[in-house]
């Protein structure tokens with residue numbers, strides 16, 4: 001009688017261990033496939049999280065970083081950058097036209113480091129989310145919209161300290177360093193974001 005009970009308990013413990021192990025294996029697979037966990041860590045002694053590698057071309061930073069932050073090239077596929085760069089005279093209602101040579105050089109930099117040309121951080125996932133039509137805005141990609149679904153309009157357009165989703169750095173304190181970790185987000189007037 002005692003023996004039987006013991007073996008039943010052993011069986012239960014064994015099954016639980018197996019179930020847990022299976023669960024962990026499943027989790028490990030899910031982790032690899034998870035779009036959210038694709039940050040890239042730069043450096044060896046002090047790893048630095050990089051979701052989008054910050055722009056680093058001096059000409060691009062100067063010409064395209066005056067009205068808004070110089071968006072990381074990895075946020076859009078090459079076809080989008082080509083579209084943007086070939087319509088600068090009417091750029092979201094502004095004239096951002098540049099001379100031919102500067103336009104050519106910046107286009108080259110952006111397309112060479114575009115979402116579909118790099119494996120760093122979230123860029124490959126952004127590239128995969130793009131349909132046939134290359135968007136003019138990162139904020140109009142499925143990737144971006146999925147990540148910001150839960151944020152009500154009043155916290156963005158009706159918020160004088162934000163104004164538009166295009167102002168990443170208003171909420172993402174690490175934007176200039178390429179860090180878009182949701183735990184670093186502080187929406188002005190709202191503070192820490194807990195979903």
Ligand code: HEC
Pocket residue numbers: 063064065066067068071084088091092094095096106136137138139140163164165166167
């Ligand atoms: C004269 C000001 C000005 C300059 C210079 C400028 N932009 Fe813009 N850009 C804007 C405005 C305005 C918007 C729309 C912002 C908004 O909707 O809040 C915008 C939006 C964008 C967006 C879309 C952001 C999103 O919503 O995902 C991209 C990409 C962009 N600009 C790229 C560039 C590039 C590349 C250059 C340099 C060739 C450049 N911009 C230079 C004014 C400018």
Ligand code: HEC
Pocket residue numbers: 036051122138139147148150151155156162164165166167168169170171172180181182183185187193195
């Ligand atoms: C109004 C504030 C706000 C603005 C502006 C904003 N974001 Fe976000 N972003 C958030 C919040 C809040 C979250 C977390 C959402 C959630 O967890 O539901 C987030 C999440 C993200 C994530 C996913 C982070 C993670 O850890 O999975 C990325 C990537 C991101 N944002 C990029 C951007 C980029 C690039 C821009 C500019 C083009 C931008 N965001 C503009 C508030 C903002």
